[in-house]
Amino acid sequence: MIDDVIRLENIVKVYPPSVVAVDNVSVSFRKGEIHAVVGENGAGKSTLMKVLYGLVPRDGGEIYYQDRPVHFRQAGEAIAAGIGMVHQEILLIPEYTVWQNIVLGQEPTRFLGQVDTARARRLVKQKIDEFQFNLDPDALVGEISVAARQKVEILKLLYRNVSVLILDEPTAVLTPQEIPQLFGELGRLRDDGHTILFISHRLEEVLTLSDRVTVMRRGKKIDTVDAKTTSKEELARMMVGRDVVLTSQRREHAPGEVIFETEHLSYKDGEGRQKLNDINLTVRAGEIVGVAGVEGNGQFELVNAVVGLIQPSGGTIRVQGRDITRAPILERRRLISFVPQDRGRMGASLNASILENAIMTHHSLDQNFSRWHGLLLDYAHARRFTDGLEKQFSVAMASKFNPFRSLSGGNQQKVILGRELLLDSVFVLLDQPTRGLDVGSIEYVHQQVLRMRDENRAVLLVSADLEELFLLADRIVVMHRGELVADSPVGQTSLEEVGYRMLEGRGEPR
Amino acid sequence: MRNKWVSGLLGVLAALLIGAFIMLLQGFNPLDVYAALFQFSLGGLSPLATTAKNAVPLVLTGLSASIAFASGPVNLGQPGQFLMGALFATVGGLYIHLPPVLEVAVLVLLAMLGGALWAGLAALLRMLFNMSEFIVTLMLNMIADFFTAWAIAGPFMDKSAYSPMTPQIDPAGWLPSIGNFNTTILFMIAAVGVCWFVFNRWKAGYEWRLSGQNSLFARLGGCNIDRNFVSVMLFTGALAGLAGGLLVMAGPHRFLKGLGANYAWDGVMIAIVANNGLIATLLYGFFFSAIQTGALGMELITAVPSEISQVLQAVLVLVIVASREALNVILDRREARRRAKERAA
Secondary structure (H helix, E strand, O other): OOOEEEEEEEEEEEEOOOEEEEEEEEEEEEOOOEEEEEOOOOOOHHHHHHHHHOOOOOOEEEEEEOOEEEOOOOHHHHHHHOEEEEOOOOOOOOOOEHHHHHHOOOOOEOOOOOEOHHHHHHHHHHHHHHOOOOOOOOOEHHHOOHHHHHHHHHHHHHHOOOOEEEEEOHHHHOOOOHHHHHHHHHHHHHHOOOEEEEEEOOHHHHHHHOOEEEEEEOOEEEEEEEHHHOOHHHHHHHHHOOOOOOOOOOOOOOOOOEEEEEEEEEEEOOOOOEEEEEEEEEEEOOOEEEEEOOOOOOHHHHHHHHHOOOOOOEEEEEEOOEEOOOOOHHHHHOOEEEEOOOHHHHHOOOOOEHHHHHOOOHHHHOHHHEEOOOOEEOHHHHHHHHHHHHHHOOOOOOOOOOEHHHOOHHHHHHHHHHHHHOOOOOEEEEEOOOOOOOHHHHHHHHHHHHHHHHOOOEEEEEOOOHHHHHHHOOEEEEEEOOEEEEEEEHHHOOHHHHHHHHHHOOOOOO | OHHHHHHHHHHHHHHHHHHHHHHHHHOOOHHHHHHHHHHHHOOOHHHHHHHHHHHHHHHHHHHHHHHHHHHOOOOOOHHHHHHHHHHHHHHHHHHOOOOHHHHHHHHHHHHHHHHHHHHHHHHHHHHHHOOOHHHHHHHHHHHHHHHHHHHHHOOOOOOOOOOOEOOOOOHHHOOOEEOOEEOHHHHHHHHHHHHHHHHHHEHHHHHHHHHHHOHHHHHHOOOOHHHHHHHHHHHHHHHHHHHHHHHHHHOOOOOEOOOOOOHHHHHHHHHHHOOOOHHHHHHHHHHHHHHHHHHHHHHHHOOOOOOHHHHHHHHHHHHHHHHHHHHHHHHHHHHHHHHHHHHHO
16 A cells, blocks of 8 residues: 555445445545546546545445544535545635635634734735745636636635645636646646545546546446556546547538528627627538637527527527517527527426427427317327437437436437427527536537538537537637637637637737 | 325324324313314215315315416415405306306306406516516405405495395306205316316416426427416416305305405415325315314314314424425435445445
8 A cells, every 4th residue: 555545445325315326436545646536427426526525425435534534524524634625616705805715714813813814815825836826816706717716716725734635627617728727736736745636527638637547437436547558548438338439520511501690799788788799600501600718708698699588789690591580489499409508497397207398399380299279289299209209319218207307417418409409490509518418428419410410400509618619610700708709610720729719809819 | 106195194194193282282182073073074975065065165276376386477366366256256146147057157257257357467467567476466365355345345235234245146146956065066176177188288288387397498498488477377367266256156145245264375275285286286175175174063062162173274284295305305315325235235
């Protein structure tokens, strides 16, 4: 045993009633290593870390920290012992400055209990300099970038002198430019003797950053391997249990006529903020146009304006020559297939049955669902339709009468994709269609998107994942503060250029 | 599915036990009380008929609340819609004279119209001014209360009576009895059937249910949310109005002061206990009616005040609603522990 700082032995966690999230996992983490935990969504990697951190009570097994058995009942106990976790969602107070956020809950005080602001600020500054974090301690957290906020989260833990850091998908919120900097900082922390456990499903960065990699699949540990001696393909095989093609094949063909078109599209929100500013965008038949951008730069408003959830303040939206700017939603749905980013909120009703979710929109557009002149819903046809969808899109389901929430994320997305594709509409709007899916499901969605292109539909794909856009899109446009700041065929641009436009807008390239 | 029945039955049993404990504290013998309750509600054809008849307003207002809540609109206007339905049927019965079957049909339709109009007013205000139907329906209850009080003390008052009430309606509009059973029960059974069919077979019912569960999803799917809102309000208003009309036609055959009593609020309570299920609303409505009917008889032969039935009802509501989730949580945890042991072994 070489300096194992943490040993997990036979950890079991069952979410009631019977979801075995972590299935008898034993793994150990060494002092001074970066240890990646990889696996598909639902493989149990987050749960395992939460068990270690004391956020989720375990049902079996032992945890040894510095060779002593420990049992954290809440996060505070873990932090006091020296283990800290940075969550995917950033939990800071935007109105406070960086140093205020960092000392919050453990402020240095003077004799009467007042916060010793000068000392607090100095202590934070010391930590920033010690780890070369390149942060201004007096900046307001609400005004700094997501990457900087993440650093604040990490510093918060370092300020509390933790020696083990758990990071849950730290790169998910970062742009390509910001990732190397984070990796540099994590590397320095390791050299300083910290242990870093980091959850990810991006294999490339796992290989560049970590020393060892533990692969999980369906709650079980598959193996722990040295990062130096493994490869992306081997890790992917261990994760999904079979070979995966990480590059989908696309056939070349020339796009046809213009199907989707916006002219001078603008939108101001209730508080008068210009969320969309003079958007001119076209999508042709058989073409995939990717919309890139840091989240919150108007992509969501663009999607909502197209499907009819918000009324633009100016401009027009046309599909197949028809002006739908003010059309009711059902009219739009004759022309538009829509896969929203939030499955549970916009794409489905989680408590309704799979069947009831599968027939939405079809029930009013397709006459086969009607009996008695549209008064009755033909449930026999609905059952046949759902069976057909299940087969055609290979959905794994126990029964179509079960609630939609009983499906895994990937299968939920298959039902939604299937429902929308079967609408046979000319224009397909995809908003982050692979968000939160595992590698196998992502691959499936990608194939379906390319199939839509081959079927000569016009596809508008909004995605926060640049690699996905470069893999699928024929043209990439970039949104920045409500404007389109770049529009070029995928062959004439690069990951770096698009990343730069996402951050800097129209400004001159460096 | 099985759990729903089990947790419902366990909830009822637990509530009866707690009720027994309260009676013991008061110095009554709970066995005597429960025996009397049973005897006067279900112990024979005549008590059973009374219980069934008393269940009608509870079940119908309960259905009204269940369908509204399950579809999204917070229609809490059942008391007002109930009174307006009763008033419409009464006034119709005073001035319209037709052969018996036709008269009954016309009065029933009038009752439904009255309730639907009253609920439709709330829907209209929602559509025009985006006023919350939650507040508006509650306020309209007050207005209906005073409006009907004025109507039976003013234009439609029976001059020969000593308290505010209307004259009796045309006997052609009286609902006849078959043996012990009043035909109002048939209307209730038909209403349950129609509600089930509309809710589970009509295209509109599908849209109502899905809008109730996730309105944004239904809207994106092309459901006309506004139209559905208005139709749910009209439909549930008509149900509450029907309850009021049937009460007049089966019972006193006139609108007298205090006619509505607590029926509609009890109906809302039953909908909550039934978790907005249609069949569950029918069963719980019948059960609550049995307790209320039995309590009246019990008072005659025991020293226990009939108010004990209200204590029982309150305990039932609390225990059933609480146990619904509690049982699932307990069973799920036990299953999880069993699984974990199996894995660790």
